[in-house]
Amino acid sequence: MTPAQVLQAWGKRHGVCRTCVDRTWYFNYRPFTPEGAGVVFRRGRVVHVFTVWRPSGWKTPEGLVLGAPASDVSRMYGSLDRRPCTSYHALLRPGKRVESVFYVFRDKLWGFGLILKNASPCL
Numbered sequence: 700m701t702p703a704q705v706l707q708a709w710g711k712r713h714g715v716c717r718t719c720v721d722r723t724w725y726f727n728y729r730p731f732t733p734e735g736a737g738v739v740f741r742r743g744r745v746v747h748v749f750t751v752w753r754p755s756g757w758k759t760p761e762g763l764v765l766g767a768p769a770s771d772v773s774r775m776y777g778s779l780d781r782r783p784c785t786s787y788h789a790l791l792r793p794g795k796r797v798e799s800v801f802y803v804f805r806d807k808l809w810g811f812g813l814i815l816k817n818a819s820p821c822l
Contacts, residue, residue, distance in 0.1 A: 700744065700745045701743055701744060701745075702722075702724075702740060702743070705724070705738055705745065709726050709736075710726075712726070712730075713725055713726045714727065714730075714731075719739070721739050721740060721741050721746070722739070722740040722741075723737060723738070723739045723740075724737065724738050724740075725737045725751055726738070726751075727751060728754070733751055733752040734751060734752045734753070734754045734755075735750075735751045735752075735754060736748065736749065736750055736751055736754075737749050737750075737751050737822075739822075746814065746815050746818055747812060747813070747814045747815075747818065747820075747822075748812060748813045749800070749802070749810055749811065749812035749813075749822060750765070750802075750810040750811050750812065751810075752809075752810075753765045753766060753809050753810065757811065759775075759811070761775055761776075763775050763776075763801075763808065764808075765808055765809065765810065765811070766807055766808060766809075767807070767808045768806065768807065768808070769790075769803045769806045769807060769808060771808065772790055772801045772803070772808055773790075776792055776801075779791055779792055779801070780793075782819075782820055782821065784802075784820070784821035784822070785821065786804070787802055787803060787804040787809065788802075788803050789801070789802055789803070789812075789820035789821065790803060791814075791820060793816075794816075796815070796816060797813050797814060797815060797816060798813070798814050798815075798816055798818075798820070799811070799812070799813060800812035800813065800814055800820045802820075
């Protein structure tokens, strides 16, 4: 998606990351509160979509909820590629064009994401 398409889908109310390497927008439920979703653009296209913080009630179609023990991810989806990030790790589930990302912090599922194949899952 392009930035214009994201704005059309999610609306114009968003925050902009001032320190991010790539253009990054945050769509939070309430301004200045860390719950919602984020989008990263590179060369005018979305390359990464992710949850911001741990929005209550968000879950996968299979029923995996944010806040679940990290072991539930492997139990539900099998062995996944683990990538270390700064203070958390990402578990990658491959797909045809994108990879699903499960963000784990302190042994809990903290967030979900989608990235283009072979892109870094770290934020």
